[in-house]
Amino acid sequence: MCLNLGPEIALKPLAPNPSSALDVNQRLLDAAEAVFAEKGFDAAGIREITSQAGCNVAAINYHFGNKENLYREVFRRRLRHLRDLRIQAIDRVMNQGDPPPTLERLCSEFARVFLEPLVNRQDNRALMNLFCRELHDRHLGRELLLNEIILPVQDRFGQALRHLCPRMTRDEAILSVHCFASQLLHLTHVTELMLNRHDLGLEDPRVDRAVEHIVRFTVAGMRTFCGDDHPWPAHTC
Amino acid sequence: MCLNLGPEIALKPLAPNPSSALDVNQRLLDAAEAVFAEKGFDAAGIREITSQAGCNVAAINYHFGNKENLYREVFRRRLRHLRDLRIQAIDRVMNQGDPPPTLERLCSEFARVFLEPLVNRQDNRALMNLFCRELHDRHLGRELLLNEIILPVQDRFGQALRHLCPRMTRDEAILSVHCFASQLLHLTHVTELMLNRHDLGLEDPRVDRAVEHIVRFTVAGMRTFCGDDHPWPAHTC
DNA sequence: GACAAAGTCAAACGACCGTTTTATTCTGTC
DNA sequence: GACAGAATAAAACGGTCGTTTGACTTTGTC
Numbered sequence: 001m002c003l004n005l006g007p008e009i010a011l012k013p014l015a016p017n018p019s020s021a022l023d024v025n026q027r028l029l030d031a032a033e034a035v036f037a038e039k040g041f042d043a044a045g046i047r048e049i050t051s052q053a054g055c056n057v058a059a060i061n062y063h064f065g066n067k068e069n070l071y072r073e074v075f076r077r078r079l080r081h082l083r084d085l086r087i088q089a090i091d092r093v094m095n096q097g098d099p100p101p102t103l104e105r106l107c108s109e110f111a112r113v114f115l116e117p118l119v120n121r122q123d124n125r126a127l128m129n130l131f132c133r134e135l136h137d138r139h140l141g142r143e144l145l146l147n148e149i150i151l152p153v154q155d156r157f158g159q160a161l162r163h164l165c166p167r168m169t170r171d172e173a174i175l176s177v178h179c180f181a182s183q184l185l186h187l188t189h190v191t192e193l194m195l196n197r198h199d200l201g202l203e204d205p206r207v208d209r210a211v212e213h214i215v216r217f218t219v220a221g222m223r224t225f226c227g228d229d230h231p232w233p234a235h236t237c
Numbered sequence: 238m239c240l241n242l243g244p245e246i247a248l249k250p251l252a253p254n255p256s257s258a259l260d261v262n263q264r265l266l267d268a269a270e271a272v273f274a275e276k277g278f279d280a281a282g283i284r285e286i287t288s289q290a291g292c293n294v295a296a297i298n299y300h301f302g303n304k305e306n307l308y309r310e311v312f313r314r315r316l317r318h319l320r321d322l323r324i325q326a327i328d329r330v331m332n333q334g335d336p337p338p339t340l341e342r343l344c345s346e347f348a349r350v351f352l353e354p355l356v357n358r359q360d361n362r363a364l365m366n367l368f369c370r371e372l373h374d375r376h377l378g379r380e381l382l383l384n385e386i387i388l389p390v391q392d393r394f395g396q397a398l399r400h401l402c403p404r405m406t407r408d409e410a411i412l413s414v415h416c417f418a419s420q421l422l423h424l425t426h427v428t429e430l431m432l433n434r435h436d437l438g439l440e441d442p443r444v445d446r447a448v449e450h451i452v453r454f455t456v457a458g459m460r461t462f463c464g465d466d467h468p469w470p471a472h473t474c
Numbered sequence: 475g476a477c478a479a480a481g482t483c484a485a486a487c488g489a490c491c492g493t494t495t496t497a498t499t500c501t502g503t504c
Numbered sequence: 505g506a507c508a509g510a511a512t513a514a515a516a517c518g519g520t521c522g523t524t525t526g527a528c529t530t531t532g533t534c
Contacts, residue, residue: 024512040279042279045492046492047492058512058513058514061493102474136369145430151437174439175454178420179450182419186415201388202411204408214412214416218416225453237340284522293483296482297523304522304523
């Protein structure tokens with residue numbers, strides 16, 4: 001039997017950590033974003049976050065009060081970034097006058113910006129997954145998601161739609177935006193689940209092919225609310 | 238200071254629990270479904286499940302091996318039920334000959350069956366939320382969701398679409414099914430988040446109004462892949 | 475009644491969790 | 505250099521978790 005010698009004598013770090021050029025606050029946000037994105041709120045442990053940030057567990061409570069506040073700050077930072085990207089994309093299309101804006105250009109450009117962080121890097125994809133998780137299993141109030149991204153983008157996109165289709169009502173515009181966004185969101189899930197696999201039904205399981213489909217599908221759906229009163233050709237189905 | 242008397246003497250139940258008419262296996266599945274739906278996999282504790290089922294914690298490991306297997310059985314049972322409901326709805330529309338089937342009838346009937354368990358009862362809504370959570374934060378393999386519900390429904394709906402629109406390709410049909418389903422899924426989330434509230438942008442935030450919009454939007458989107466080659470009237474947007 | 479298997483139970487187990495405590499180090503000011 | 509306050513660290517705290525153990529009860533069979 002051996003004596004309990006108590007905790008080992010701590011070794012001081014030999015030199016200031018090179019990553020400590022950024023202060024602990026920022027390193028915690030970065031590490032938390034990565035771990036939360038990979039595992040979700042519940043499964044992400046603060047010890048994993050702090051070890052990745054190179055600091056002590058107590059730092060989370062010192063700088064952010066608790067784990068949930070850290071989670072909220074991670075969200076706030078990223079949501080504002082995504083919101084700005086999307087609103088800028090809408091404005092870019094609508095303010096360009098030379099080839100006048102169309103529904104196709106508006107939707108395809110929005111889809112491109114919406115999906116860009118997803119297609120390019122794997123960690124961004126995990127982050128998108130985190131936002132979707134928050135839709136279902138909410139740890140923050142609904143106000144954060146609504147106020148930081150959903151309502152601002154919905155309003156700006158809705159205005160653009162009604163500018164292109166003046167006879168579309170306000171409700172029709174808002175609902176159409178959600179129809180479009182829901183397809184783009186769904187694509188971010190199905191991508192991992194069944195796109196890029198040739199054994200699950202699709203002959204051409206490429207993501208860009210699916211995006212083309214969604215844009216064409218969506219533009220046609222929106223046009224039924226444009227109020228053109230000349231009757232369409234009789235359809236066969 | 239009082240002595241530690243150890244655990245209290247256990248009282249046997251006075252009479253066989255009335256709910257024990259169903260065997261423990263079924264009671265566990267029912268209780269687990271309710272608790273998982275309310276809290277999700279991680280937050281649902283086996284002690285809450287077993288207390289609601291009126292049995293001991295060890296019963297889960299005795300009957301199902303572990304918590305994850307119990308979760309899987311809950312899923313299997315419900316997914317097959319939902320799958321059958323949806324496929325039957327498709328077949329009902331397609332096999333009815335007197336008023337020949339149309340895209341409108343197919344989509345509106347599918348939407349009705351898809352959303353019915355959600356609109357009617359609050360616990361069903363929680364269950365739908367659980368399925369969506371599993372899309373993002375997967376505790377089971379992708380095979381269960383794919384094989385039990387996604388692929389069967391996608392195939393049957395795709396066949397129906399191509400029967401109504403023979404010039405639609407197989408890929409176009411499958412992608413169109415996903416476009417439609419994604420909007421219905423999204424509605425189940427947004428309903429809690431912003432529908433039924435008059436302060437968030439919509440003048441008419443009723444769910445049935447949104448369903449009407451989705452069906453009209455979707456039918457128009459699908460028709461662009463029907464291959465009618467007579468040109469559409471020039472659109473103004 | 476004897477026996478074995480199945481079922482159920484209270485209790486303990488070991489691991490991990492988020493948070494707090496307490497002490498020490500760093501940093502800027504006088 | 506002395507001091508105050510901010511920042512960081514190790515360790516402990518109290519709790520919950522899923523799982524396992526071992527004893528007891530029930531059930532079916534001979």
